[in-house]
Amino acid sequence: MGLPLLLGLLLLSRTGGLLVLSLDQPHTCITAETLCLAEPACSAAYQTLQNCSQSFSKSSSLPDQETRNRCFAAGTFVRNSYFQECKCHRRTRKLEQLCLRIYWTVHFDDFHLEVSPYEDADNEDSSKTNYNKLSTRISAMDRTNPCLHATNVCHLNHKCMRLRSLYAQTCSTETTCDRRRCHRHLRHFFERISADFTKSLLFCPCQDEVCGERRWNTIVPECSFQSSSSSKPNCLILLDSCLKDNICKSRLADFQEQCKPSGTSSDGCSPHNHAACLEAYMGMVGTPMTPNYASNSSTEVTLWCSCKDSGNQKEDCEQVLSSFASNRCLRSAIQSQMILNQRNMEVQEQLQFTPSLNFQGDATSTDGTVFTSEMRWEAEKSKMQPEVLMQDGRSFPNSVYSGAHLSSLTLTFTLLLLLLCPP
16 A cells, blocks of 8 residues: 555544544644654654653753753754654644644754744635624724724624633633633634634724723733732743743744744834734733733733843843833734724725615705615614623623614605605
């Protein structure tokens, strides 16, 4: 049996289930491990690396020179075999941790996290929900608060509302904060919901502090972002916690690669990197290094940590903090997204209130134009009752339908037709 056919049919038992390897994913680290273990020389070197990854962890003492030489030789051999350029797929919930464990076993000596373990993000999302279409069904009153508007659009989509409510309830401060569970549900939300929704929630453009407060509270920061202690932890403590977790370490490497400031651009970030940078930033939400806005009135983002009392590691600490707080590429990407969200809202509002002149009579009639716009708006309002999530977590429906009002409107429409269309 040829190798391609063998790979297409191969079934592996992983974490209690069956994993099918196919030829359309030739560079995943899971596939590479399978091929390596089937070859004696590669398998022996890979098993050596599994021991090396433990020896070189930050919590362990540095191994002796002989062990280091053996580990580096095994790493060079393995990376030049089936693991060349192997990557892990994004948003593959069941396989992500397995793939990342393999990746970091092979890259045990990658201490600088300069290369992302993830494959390039797809430009198109075939399952993307039409956010703009839902957005036109929201009351014009919400448009004075873009963050409230984005919340209500999310509530028109069942999946978005369900997962958002789940993390909001889990991260609620009304009970004791379980930060680990809170982070897990936050990650699930940002992994499973279309970027149309998540970008509108996180990067809504605000003109006042009421809107800014809702934006700052998007991720329930009292549990997911802030620590319970009175003082901020040292940033190196956050980093150390992140490096011990393969998910966090991988998201951090992805963030550092995608949001690396560019000296060739005036704004510090190439325009084609904006989407990739924002996706990498959102990937950090729900990890030990969860970022958020610095305050209700600021668009600057930061980590909840400081470099006070860092001693001779102060420079390293400030580098960790500045990768978020002073990142020109990230700042440019966020500002561009906020401008785009604002423009989208303006376009939606224009489309929603564009007059229709498909009736008999004078096409320049002001009364007819206004009346048709009102009819379209009333028809839209009668289709939905979005919930407004208040700051205290309660939800209230927007009452947007009145039978008496509609009857009156119908009578007015009939009278107008009689006036415009004489017998």
